[in-house]
Amino acid sequence: MNPSSPPIRKVFQGVATRQEMFRMFDRHKQRPARFEADASALYAGEWFEIAEEQCDYMLDVLPPLWIRGEMFAMREFMTGNVTSVFITLRLDSRRRHFHAYCDLSDKASPARMRDAIIARESRPVKAMTREERLEHIWSTTHDDYRGYAGDKWPEHLRGKRTVQLYGDTQGTLLKLLEQLSESEIAAKLPVQLRHLPDAIAA
Structure with a gap:
């Protein structure tokens, strides 16, 4: 390989x-x-x-x-x-x-x-890694609410994936997919996936 x-x-x-x-x-x-x-x-x-x-x-x-x-x-x-x-x-x-x-x-x-x-x-318990949760969010987010960091972002972050979030006090904001907090990940996952145990990446 x-x-x-x-x-x-x-x-x-x-x-x-x-x-x-x-x-x-x-x-x-x-x-x-x-x-x-x-x-x-x-x-x-x-x-x-x-x-x-x-x-x-x-x-x-x-x-x-x-x-x-x-x-x-x-x-x-x-x-x-x-x-x-x-x-x-x-x-x-x-x-x-x-x-x-x-x-x-x-x-x-x-x-x-x-x-x-x-x-x-073949894993006996249904589980998801953090990376799998992020990829599922990216796969299921509508094109209008996901994108890539552009010229307004620091140069070293440009081109990274972003998703749109809705904050109670901050309103709508863009955040790097890879930087979502655990609570933000849970909020963007469908209900049936929010409480799956964490899997250890192979």
Whole structure:
């Protein structure tokens, strides 16, 4: 594994609907210099769960680039060498389906992604890491209420992800996603996810 490879990360809790799946295919479409810079590091390593219907639909959209047992890759690339890989796994006696972005310049990346999903979803207790909570917030926040730090921010913070918050006394404000407090994270998560135990990142 290339030590500079982006980390493998779960970006949505639960099974994404068709609409959610299509939104998450391009979670970073608002990024600065969208058509000027290589965005492989933004996408590679991301994954989330989808329904069987969505997996079957994507298999029928175009002839896949390849099929390897329980996995197939999309022929159209998102950016650089990064494309969608769809993975079907049997976990806890159930067939489950996942979408992942893999950088195919690393031939081992699909298998490594599959193994990481198995490890993550085989945990006996439902839990989320802080990073997973932040990624879920980013995935589910409407485009109008998320963005990237621009020229008004200190130079070393520009380009980092921001989300809009509503304060009782301060009104509306932008804050860096990575700097959200635990109470701010809880407020932006759906009720069913607010009290999940913290998971230890692998």
